[in-house]
Amino acid sequence: MIQPKALQKGDTVGLVALACKVDFELIKPAIEVIEKVWGLNVVLGTSLTSKYHQFAGTDEIRARDFQMMLDDPNIKAIISARGGYGSSRLLDRIDFTQFIQHPKWVVGFSDITAVLCHIHNLNIESVHATMLKLFMQDGGEYALETLRKVLFGEPLAYHIPANALNKMGIAKGQLVGGNLAMLTHIIGSNSDIDTTGKILFLEDVGEYLYSIDRMMIQLKRSGKLKSLAGLIVGHFSDLEDNEVQFGKTANQIIEDAVAEYNFPVCYDFPVGHEPTNWAMPCGREVILTVENNGVWVKDAVNEPLI
Structure with missing residues (x-):
């Protein structure tokens, strides 16, 4: 199993909504943590502010976001904003060729389980962990720290x-x-x-x-x-x-x-x-x-x- 490279301060991560729509105001504190506390740069997906019924934009918008982040060699990790439902609708639209050649961390849970399992079949590690919408929830401080530790290569x-x-x-x-x-x-x-x-x-x-x-x-x-x-x-x-x-x-x-x-x-x-x-x-x-x-x-x- 291939383990993506551990993040280092100054690296860039992509933020994306693969399933249900997101209230962008609610994830601003998470973006601040990633930038100011973790010392990373962020690329924001169009899906973070897109809406199509219950989804974070159409399947095309969400898939395009994910594809762009998978293919961009400067993005070292992709963190999901939230779950709900919809990520499995995208998987057959995605070309994982560049991702396989240049693995990076993909993070999420709940509905994102489908994505993590798909990545598992590509022989690449991923992270089942808290998502942007939940970064600041009461009692979740240690959970957030466990995500940081995994991403930055600290032992489990x-x-x-x-x-x-x-x-x-x-x-x-x-x-x-x-x-x-x-x-x-x-x-x-x-x-x-x-x-x-x-x-x-x-x-x-x-x-x-x-x-x-x-x-x-x-x-x-x-x-x-x-x-x-x-x-x-x-x-x-x-x-x-x-x-x-x-x-x-x-x-x-x-x-x-x-x-x-x-x-x-x-x-x-x-x-x-x-x-x-x-x-x-x-x-x-x-x-x-x-x-x-x-x-x-x-x-x-x-x-x-x-």
């Missing part, structure tokens, strides 16, 4: 407390994953990912509990779970239920779906639609350690698998 080293549902073990593999709805959405497309031997992380927001179960069954039936090295379960936020209750929490639904497998599993990892959305470098080989006294996720380089 996360630790969280134990959870009673955790399944113990140690795994080594590439990080893949993101939004559960998007991961099921791309199955059968050329953005679909092979999860064999990898450490999958999952999150979602605003879904019905029965829908979480349906999507987990889809992952299971399509063979996405049986050969995992490990599973990281993130935030499942603002979930809904029917009048006749489903009877299980999201964590319990996922626990049932993977009960027959022997790989380590951890729950309530800080990734997803909460302020504590830690940056996850997709494609990075990491070591997941799940023990009674906590969970660790670290870069596999220089870390022995005990």
Whole structure:
């Protein structure tokens, strides 16, 4: 897996909206952080101020922005403004030839999961992390710092407390994953990912509990779970239920779906639609350690698998 070059102060990053429309006033503070705190220059996409129904401009506008930023050798990273829906509409319009020859960081989460998975299939790392609209949210300060650390090449080293549902073990593999709805959405497309031997992380927001179960069954039936090295379960936020209750929490639904497998599993990892959305470098080989006294996720380089 190719890792794009770490950013350095003075580098230029592109800012783009690949999905839903953006209130430009809300992302001005994020631009200020990138320029004044991180010491980077920015190129603003036309999509940041474009509107077409719910989208940040037409598919043509958004695709043109993304293509320009992928092809420009002076742009060293591309950061998404927000998710919502719409990025998967663009993927078959994009020519990744220049990007493959000159890889750069692409950042986003939620709907942008489709883009990150497509890039994974190009053998290039990307970053599942907070986006411009969410840079300044209360409680998100450390999440923003984890993004800065990944982009600037600092080593990955996360630790969280134990959870009673955790399944113990140690795994080594590439990080893949993101939004559960998007991961099921791309199955059968050329953005679909092979999860064999990898450490999958999952999150979602605003879904019905029965829908979480349906999507987990889809992952299971399509063979996405049986050969995992490990599973990281993130935030499942603002979930809904029917009048006749489903009877299980999201964590319990996922626990049932993977009960027959022997790989380590951890729950309530800080990734997803909460302020504590830690940056996850997709494609990075990491070591997941799940023990009674906590969970660790670290870069596999220089870390022995005990």
